[in-house]
Amino acid sequence: MxxxxxxxxxxxxxxxxxxxxxxxxxxxxxxxxxxxxxxxxxxxxxxxxxxxxxxxxxxxxxxxxxxxxxxxxxxxxxxxxxxxxxxxxxxxxxxxxxxxxxxxxxxxxxxxxxxxxxxxxxxxxxxxxxxxxxxxxxxxxxxxxxxxxxxxxxxxxxxxxxxxxxxxxxxxxxxxxxxxxxxxxxxxxxxxxxxxxxxxxxxxxxxxxxxxxxxxLSSGFTGFNDAAGLLRFNRALAARVAVYRQQWAQALAALNESFFDLNGSLTTGVYHTFGTGSGDQLNPCFFAQNVTGEVRVAHPSYAADITPGDDRIQKATLRTAAASQNGLSSNRDVWIYTSNTAPIPIIRNEELILIYAEAKIQTNAFPDAVVALNRIRTAHNVAPYAGAVTQAALIDEMLRQRRYSLFYEGHRWIDLRRYNRLNTLPLDRPGDDVWQAFPIPQNENQ
CATH class of the missing domain: 1.25.40 (Serine Threonine Protein Phosphatase 5, Tetratricopeptide repeat)
Structure with missing residues (x-):
């Protein structure tokens, strides 16, 4: 036995x-x-x-x-x-x-x-x-x-x-x-x-x-649950991996085989889904607005740095009272997943458009990059880009748009690390640190 x-x-x-x-x-x-x-x-x-x-x-x-x-x-x-x-x-x-x-x-x-x-x-x-x-x-x-x-x-x-x-x-x-x-x-x-x-x-x-x-497959794969759809999903992930590897031409090639659509819906993609049925799971990232005790709030810099009128401020809604703990405080809830059955994206078209912009910037195809960045900006009620059309300036702009478009989807820390910019993150208290990487779990080293 x-x-x-x-x-x-x-x-x-x-x-x-x-x-x-x-x-x-x-x-x-x-x-x-x-x-x-x-x-x-x-x-x-x-x-x-x-x-x-x-x-x-x-x-x-x-x-x-x-x-x-x-x-x-x-x-x-x-x-x-x-x-x-x-x-x-x-x-x-x-x-x-x-x-x-x-x-x-x-x-x-x-x-x-x-x-x-x-x-x-x-x-x-x-x-x-x-x-x-x-x-x-x-x-x-x-x-x-x-x-x-x-x-x-x-x-x-x-x-x-x-x-x-x-x-x-x-x-x-x-x-x-x-x-x-x-x-x-x-x-x-x-x-x-x-x-x-x-x-x-x-x-x-x-x-x-x-x-x-x-x-x-679940409804999170709607539109991607046949061979052609799963291939497009696979290629979308391949485009993400390619930019992590700084393989810009490979990223663009993968995008061409994915569901990337410069003029398509930003929300098209593959998602984790949740439900209330027996044996199912609820969305673990959901907290109701204005709760106390267990709280997930936006870093104050999210609202402080956003362009006035940008509708992505709705991802960090004002609380009726600020939440505080251990010398930290925020008056905005994280409001990405607005119910306990809301889906969580694995990858979606908005990220693919930003991958396209990044690859175009890195290959010096600046006009194409600006078009893609403006697709994101105007979709969120932000005026078209009017800054310098240089690689350095456009990288700044691309990272900014990724920050707001992909908020709390698991990208910002990775993005800033990829560009050696972790030192630009705010330190909220004396003695705080920004970590480069998590350690390998202890039992893996025994």
Whole structure:
């Protein structure tokens, strides 16, 4: 008989397996969701990968999509606080206003929730996608075209999940090779990780080409739930990775194969969705306006720096009374997700337009860049750009538009780090710090 899960964890210190089991245990406490693997012990994995039916493969897809939503609030809060987009006030959790902001002599902890929880959750999805890859390869119940779709989906989602972890740890690296969860591969440097993530997306692209999608996806994939749509989603993520790698021509090529539309809706894209049904999850980033106790508020600089008349001020609505904690204060709520079932974007057209602008700036195609930047400005009630048409000035403008268009979507800290501008972020109290990267979780170094 297998040991109880908690006993197993107490008696074994396999680094990567521990995170997977802990994440799975926590997720099961929160909700028993269709498709999630209840136990990752080898016999059960062998059973599901030996010759799975279409239904079993579809459950793996559903579980992977569902798992992507877990601890998103921890990820967005952590990178948003470090990037001085938001404050998170919680009476029971002082680390939001101490360690994440470098208050006093505090530093980032490698064994606490703001890194261990999102790290584990993302790798849990990677684990499920690796199982899906093996299962799809071995199934005799699907056609080759259907097999290609499962493989493309798994590789695309794995790349996205690994990228989120790399966004946190940056120069400290991540693990890429994790097929054997008892003996995972080494932690690799950022550039190697980005190259590997880019290759996963290329491999996913090849799989989606000529594939036939059999599996169901949530409404967050509406318009992208067939082979052509998933390919466009894959290419959108590839464009994001390309600008992270400073591969500007590759970014433009990926955009041409994505759902990028300079004149299209800014909200078109792929989303995490939430619901109130049994076994579903609520949006973890939602707080009602003017609440007290557990509060998420905009950094004061968001409103102070915004152009008068810019409608993106609606993302940070005025409170009836300012919220304060530990020497920090803000009078504006974060109001991106306006209900507990509001979707959270994975990637959307507004970001793609800004990626296009960035790539055009970096390749000295300034008129095209200005057109794209003006598409964003005028959509938000801001007059067309009238500044200098130089690379330096246009980079400033592009980063400014990304700041307001992608507020609390997990980009500002990464953007300023990419351009070596973390020193431009405000320090709100004497002794505060702006961190370059989160540490690798402690158990990964044992």
């Amino acid at each position: 297998k040991q109880p899960l908690i006993t197993y964890i107490a008696q074994h210190k396999l680094r990567f397996l521990q995170y997977l089991l802990l994440a799975g245990f926590t997720a099961m406490l929160a909700a028993c969701q269709k498709g999630e693997i209840p136990n990752l012990n080898t016999p059960q994995v062998d059973a599901i990968t030996r010759n799975p039916t279409k239904e079993e493969l579809n459950n793996l897809v559903t579980g992977a999509e569902s798992g992507m939503r877990f601890t998103l609030n921890t990820y967005y809060d952590a990178v948003g606080i470090v990037g001085r987009e938001i404050y998170r006030f919680a009476g029971s959790e002082p680390r939001f206003t101490s360690e994440l902001l470098g208050g006093g002599s505090s530093t980032l902890d490698n064994n606490t929730f703001y890194i261990t929880n999102p790290w584990a959750a993302r790798y849990r999805v990677v684990r499920q996608c690796n199982i899906l890859l093996q299962a799809a390869a071995n199934s005799s119940f699907i056609t080759d075209a259907q097999r290609k779709a499962y493989l493309g989906f798994a590789k695309t989602i794995m790349a996205y999940q690994l990228l989120l972890n790399l966004n946190m740890t940056d120069a400290n690296g991540i693990r890429i090779s994790v097929q054997d969860f008892e003996k995972p591969g080494p932690i690799v440097a950022r550039n190697i990780a980005l190259d590997s993530i880019a290759q996963m997306l290329e491999d996913g692209k090849a799989d989606f080409t000529g594939s036939a999608v059999l599996f169901p």
